[in-house]
Amino acid sequence: MTRPDMTIEALKRILREGAGADEGVDLDADILDVEFAELGYDSLAMLETASRIEREYGIKLEDETTAAARTPRALLAVVNSR
Amino acid sequence: MNRVVFTGIGVTAPNGLGVEDFWAATLAGRSGIGPVRRFDATRYPARLAGEVPGFEAGEHLPSRLLSQTDHMTRLALVAADWALADAGVNPAELPEYGMGVITASSSGGFEFGQRELQNLWSKGGSHVSAYQSFAWFYAVNTGQISIRNGMRGPSGVLVTDQAGGLDAVANARRQIRKGIDLVVSGGVDGSICPWGWVAHMSTGRLSAVDDPDRAYLPFDADATGHVAGEGGAILVMEDEDAARRRGVERSYGELAGYAATMDPRPGGGEPGLRRAAELAIADAGLTPGDVDVVFADAAGVPELDRVEAEAITAVFGPRGVPVTAPKTMTGRLFSGAAPLDVAVALLSIRDGVIPPTINVNPAPGYGIDLVTGAPRHTRPRTALVLARGSGGFNAAVVVRATFPEGGPA
Structure with a gap:
């Protein structure tokens, strides 16, 4: 069984649900290559985000893998390679 | 200092x-x-x-x-x-x-x-x-x-x-x-x-x-x-x-005195509230006669109310100072209660008025001058705030006007 790829829109939704959006950050803009840190997401926010992705997509993401994916594009690539 | x-x-x-x-x-x-x-x-x-x-x-x-x-x-x-x-x-x-x-x-x-x-x-x-x-x-x-x-x-x-x-x-x-x-x-x-x-x-x-x-x-x-x-x-x-x-011309008041005490073990002698009040007043370099209003801890439990009334009358004498408990309007807010009382004390000093304790018909035996019914316009300049925590904690602070006598309010 194949599952659909995770889209940037799905990632934005998960970010909003788990960690919210910071003041002055427009998640609706093109953020594919903007670093998570620049979007106001610290390591804990990424931990929460990864945990929600795991639950939703039924995959396992190692902490180091998530930490190494510094942009939405990189994180989507990791998720969609599973 | x-x-x-x-x-x-x-x-x-x-x-x-x-x-x-x-x-x-x-x-x-x-x-x-x-x-x-x-x-x-x-x-x-x-x-x-x-x-x-x-x-x-x-x-x-x-x-x-x-x-x-x-x-x-x-x-x-x-x-x-x-x-x-x-x-x-x-x-x-x-x-x-x-x-x-x-x-x-x-x-x-x-x-x-x-x-x-x-x-x-x-x-x-x-x-x-x-x-x-x-x-x-x-x-x-x-x-x-x-x-x-x-x-x-x-x-x-x-x-x-x-x-x-x-x-x-x-x-x-x-x-x-x-x-x-x-x-x-x-x-x-x-x-x-x-x-x-x-x-x-x-x-x-x-x-x-x-x-x-x-x-x-x-x-x-x-x-x-x-x-x-x-x-x-x-x-x-x-x-x-x-x-x-940084350009501040007027503050709400000064934190002039503070003390904290612990109660002795149950049955081990006088609770520590009186001592906290006295030490805080002394820390401010004042005497009880300088205090214009007391904001009570106001437990609402008869035994604890008695302890507090005894502490207040021991320090100030029977009906020796106006006492109030605006927390009758909020309930007890735990760690938020005393800061709110400090805020009220500072606003009382700013506006020259003591807010009332509501709903309470003071029991005569306590011997305290509880401000009930309506605010009292007495131009307080120095306030004592009392607080007690479950487990034997007592604390008292004195806040004081920073404006000169006869100034605002």
């Missing part, structure tokens, strides 16, 4: 959101006590609470903070924003290591914590929010205020139940005397959720009365315990010279 002054006040209270709302309600004797709305308390023995009305966190805070904060932390963050605005402080313009945050806490973010524990046992560990790591925690308000405002100076949290709010402002004074220019202090508390409620019930001091006007009656012959509430006050405290250097 420089004076340590209060330059900003932020209030989130059951009878008012924001200082002026709250102060108007307090002078008018308007209560914020009513049936619990934050959860269904109908099957619990205590069904009333003092809940902060009309607070929409999303109107004040970014969703980035909403996802990681308990209700009481949101109240604290907004109170801190308001206190800093009131003080005219833009934290970004001041040295980050010159500003500290020292608040009081009694329980932490219990509503958040209960939700995540329920996730843990009903769905499993992967469903627990990463933010549970700190959102429940005693120090969370201090940490969040510090992060939001870029304040990296000495910071901490005082956990001595309801006495904690006074211990916190005293600790802030200590840091300022050691050279920190500004400390955000005070406390905002609240755990009106089933988990918090059960913890409150364990003290045996929650009133089971359902009439909001009859449930919390400190110093009344009909006292049956207290109503629990949420909220409190965040206070900006500064070195007086440092405040002047």
